[in-house]
Amino acid sequence: MSIKENLQNVLRPIPSTVTLVAVSKFHPASAVQAAYEAGQRIFGESRVQELEEKRPLLPADISWHFIGHLQRNKVKYIAPYIDMIHAVDTLSLLQEINKEAQKQERTIRCLLEIHIAQEESKYGFSMDECRNLLKSEDWEHLTCIEICGLMGMATFTDDTETIAKEFSTLQAFFQEIKVTYFSDKPYFKELSMGMSDDYLIAIEQGSTMVRVGSKIFGHRSY
Numbered sequence: 001m002s003i004k005e006n007l008q009n010v011l012r013p014i015p016s017t018v019t020l021v022a023v024s025k026f027h028p029a030s031a032v033q034a035a036y037e038a039g040q041r042i043f044g045e046s047r048v049q050e051l052e053e054k055r056p057l058l059p060a061d062i063s064w065h066f067i068g069h070l071q072r073n074k075v076k077y078i079a080p081y082i083d084m085i086h087a088v089d090t091l092s093l094l095q096e097i098n099k100e101a102q103k104q105e106r107t108i109r110c111l112l113e114i115h116i117a118q119e120e121s122k123y124g125f126s127m128d129e130c131r132n133l134l135k136s137e138d139w140e141h142l143t144c145i146e147i148c149g150l151m152g153m154a155t156f157t158d159d160t161e162t163i164a165k166e167f168s169t170l171q172a173f174f175q176e177i178k179v180t181y182f183s184d185k186p187y188f189k190e191l192s193m194g195m196s197d198d199y200l201i202a203i204e205q206g207s208t209m210v211r212v213g214s215k216i217f218g219h220r221s222y
Contacts, residue, residue: 002034003031003034003035003038003216003217004034004035004037004038006215006216006217006218007022007035007038007039007040007216008038009215010212010215010216013200013203014199014203014210015203017208018203018207018208018209018210019042019190019208019209019210020040020042020210020212021042021043021044021065021067021192021209021210021211021212022035022040022042022043022044022212022213022216022217023043023044023045023046023067023195023196023211023212023213023216023217024043024044024045024054024213024217025044025045025046025047025050025067025068025213025220026050026220027213027217027220028054029054029057029058031217032054032058032062033058033059035216035217036058036059036062040216041061041062041063042062042063042065042083043062043063043064043065044064044065044066044067044086044211044213045064045065045066045067045068046066046067046068046069047068048066048070048074048077048078051064051066051078052077052078055081063083063084064078064081064082064083065082065083065084065085065086066078066082066084066085066086066087067086067087067211068087069087069089069123070085070087070088070093072092072093072096075093075096075097075100076100076103079097079100079101079103079104079106079108080104080106082108083109084108084109084110084111084148085097085108085109085110085111086111086113086151086192086211087111087113087123087124087151088110088111088112088113089112089113089123089124089125091133091138091139094110094139094142094145094147095142097110097144097145098142098143098144098145099144101144101145102143102144106144107144107145107146108144108145108146109145109146109148109187110145110146110147110148111147111148111149111150111151111190111192112125112130112133112147112149112150112151113125113150113151113152114126114127114130114150114151114152114170114173115152116152116153116154116166116167116169116170117152117153117154117155117156117166118155118157118162119155119156124152124153127173130150130173130177131177134177134180134181146185146187147182147185147188148187148188148189148190149174149188149189149190149191149192149208149209150170150173150174150177150190150191150192151191151192151193152166152167152170152192152193153193153195154166154167154193154198154201154202160198160201163198163201164201164204164205167193167194167198167201167202167205167206167207168205168206170191170193170205171191171205171206171207174191174206189208190208190209191206191207191208191209192207192208192209192210192211193205193207193209193210194207194210194211194212195210195211195212195213196212196213196214196215199211199212
């Protein structure tokens with residue numbers, strides 16, 4: 001099937017209240033262009049160098065989301081144009097994003113990554129670390145970022161009950177954080193969870209943003 005048909009199939013069960021981020025990492029600019037021509041405008045990349053190479057070849061109105069683990073020394077390259085950074089997992093990264101956004105005289109939207117999976121290899125704050133960060137108020141003077149919500153990845157497993165439980169736990173934590181720290185911030189509204197294999201479960205558990213790659217573009221050539 002074509003990228004256009006794949007995209008339509010992915011979008012069909014997604015409610016209008018949920019945003020699709022088409023994960024284009026490891027796929028050529030031509031694949032992104034095909035999805036763009038089929039109506040997709042939001043794309044996710046996870047490597048700065050790859051994003052920097054692709055971006056000049058593609059339409060200027062694409063909204064780029066950085067979805068991978070971001071090193072602080074790479075923030076400056078994407079700060080001029082990145083629309084959202086999904087996987088902020090330390091205060092120092094948040095401060096670096098703020099610093100580079102300030103230089104560009106713009107605000108960068110960020111999500112705090114929460115570790116909900118059983119795999120130790122995945123990044124993210126524990127829930128207590130996230131609570132401590134927000135309690136500390138170290139982030140409140142960072143005026144060039146907006147913490148727009150949370151992001152998490154479920155355990156890589158076929159056990160749908162485990163996946164649903166992890167997403168449900170993150171959704172409950174999202175509500176707690178919203179009420180406690182962001183009740184007066186309308187921009188705190190995004191819960192980015194769900195990928196190609198589990199995005200429908202994520203939507204059932206309250207996801208507002210799903211990151212789907214292989215179901216749209218096919219399997220990646222690394």
